[in-house]
Amino acid sequence: MTSDDAVRAAVARLAEAQATRVPCAPVRDLIGTDDLPAAYAVQQGLVQGRIAAGAAVVGRKIGATSQAVQQQLGVDQPDFGYLLDEMDVSAHDGAPISMQTLLQPRVEAEVAFLLARDVAPQTEEEITLAYVRDAVEVALPALEIVDSRIEGWNIGFTDTVADNASSGLYVVADRAAGRPLTEVEPVEVEMSLSINGEVRSTGTGAACLGDPLEALRWLAVQAYRFGDPLRAGHLILSGALGPFVPFAPGDRVVASISGFAPLVADFTD
Numbered sequence: 001m002t003s004d005d006a007v008r009a010a011v012a013r014l015a016e017a018q019a020t021r022v023p024c025a026p027v028r029d030l031i032g033t034d035d036l037p038a039a040y041a042v043q044q045g046l047v048q049g050r051i052a053a054g055a056a057v058v059g060r061k062i063g064a065t066s067q068a069v070q071q072q073l074g075v076d077q078p079d080f081g082y083l084l085d086e087m088d089v090s091a092h093d094g095a096p097i098s099m100q101t102l103l104q105p106r107v108e109a110e111v112a113f114l115l116a117r118d119v120a121p122q123t124e125e126e127i128t129l130a131y132v133r134d135a136v137e138v139a140l141p142a143l144e145i146v147d148s149r150i151e152g153w154n155i156g157f158t159d160t161v162a163d164n165a166s167s168g169l170y171v172v173a174d175r176a177a178g179r180p181l182t183e184v185e186p187v188e189v190e191m192s193l194s195i196n197g198e199v200r201s202t203g204t205g206a207a208c209l210g211d212p213l214e215a216l217r218w219l220a221v222q223a224y225r226f227g228d229p230l231r232a233g234h235l236i237l238s239g240a241l242g243p244f245v246p247f248a249p250g251d252r253v254v255a256s257i258s259g260f261a262p263l264v265a266d267f268t269d
Contacts, residue, residue, distance in 0.1 A: 002038035006030045011045035014149045014163055018046075021103050023151035026159045033156050040226070042162035047082045058235055059083035060223070061144065062215045063165035065208045065239025069108070072243060073153075073160060078209065080219055081165030083235060089145075089169045096268035099249050102168055105147045107247050108240035109193045109255035109263075111186050111205065111212045112142035112172050115236065119220045120229040127224060132216045135230075138178025139186055139212075141260040143193075143253060144237050145169040146244055170237060171265045184259040186212035191241040192256045203242025212238040 010027040017024040031038040051057070063069075063079045089097045099105065116137035121127055147168030150159055160166045186205045193201040209215040215238045223229050230236065247253055247267065255263040 002031045002035045007038055007041045007045065010042040010162055011049070014042070014046055015049060017103070017149035021101070023103055024149055026150050026154055026156065027162050028156050028158050031158055031162065033158055035158060036161065039158040039161035043081065043164050046162075046164055047084070050084055050086070055084040055086045057082055058085050058088065059237070060219060060230065060234065061165055061167055061170070061237040062219050062239040063146075063160065065215050067207070069240045069244060073155060073166075077157070078215070078218060078239065079157070079161045079165050080222055081167045083167070083170065083237065087167065087169050088172070090171045090174075091265065092174050094266075096266045097169075097171065099267050099269060102145065102147050103149060104153060105145050105168055105247065106244040107193070107253055108144050108146060108244035109191050109201065109242065109257060110142050110144060110208070110240050111189065111238050111257065112140045113212075113216055113236040113238060114138050114140060114175065114178060115230060115232055115234045117232045118229060119223070120231075121224065124221060124224055127217060127220045129211075129213055129217050132220050133181060133213055136181055136216075138175070138180055139184055140173045140175070140178045141255055141257045141263040142173070142237055143171040143255050143263060143265055144240070145171070171263065172235060173260065173263050177261055179259060186238070188258075189241070190258045193242065193245065194254045194256070195245065195247055195251050197252075200245040201242040203240070205241060207241050208239045215239045
């Protein structure tokens with residue numbers, strides 16, 4: 001069992017890497033390679049530190065949902081992290097997005113869900129696909145800018161969990177561009193992600209745990225078990241539909257997901 005001192009040391013290591021933008025060594029030397037409660041305790045320490053500094057939780061993200069991304073990360077199961085308001089860099093006015101807070105960014109395209117109501121059942125058995133589907137107000141196209149505080153993306157599963165599921169920033173379409181689930185079926189969407197006009201990643205809704213709504217159901221179960229249920233108004237990034245790819249300042253990234261208008265993001269220093 002990982003000690004509290006080891007958890008605090010891992011929090012401090014990752015927080016310093018974020019503050020200095022200097023990647024750090026993996027934290028699995030502190031918390032081990034299979035102690036998931038310790039990894040999520042580190043994640044909580046990081047998130048609570050940012051909340052204490054003024055950030056607010058606005059949703060969750062699901063990581064490592066596609067086989068392609070699992071292979072890229074060297075993991076074999078999904079995880080989750082928290083979305084904070086300071087991570088939202090959606091530029092609906094078309095302004096370039098700063099990369100100044102990032103260390104080793106990659107970008108991926110996915111379907112996001114805006115929740116109309118709490119997902120807070122009395123029992124875990126209530127959390128069915130139909131239950132979570134009914135909680136969705138609209139689906140939206142999104143870009144997640146994943147990042148790692150750990151040098152060279154040299155991560156194991158506990159490393160990425162501790163590092164808030166390797167989160168960085170996110171871009172989501174304006175709410176008015178959302179589609180209710182009566183108009184779009186997430187499992188059927190097709191995705192193409194281009195950088196400066198060159199297609200760099202493709203995929204489908206079925207690549208995300210078989211169905212982005214199944215990813216949402218999985219997250220709802222984890223949130224229930226952790227005693228921190230999903231809430232009305234939360235944004236949920238359901239996970240990549242294809243491989244993530246590196247990008248750089250000056251790049252234009254376009255996510256084309258069938259059923260939605262293309263989502264365009266320009267990046268700068």
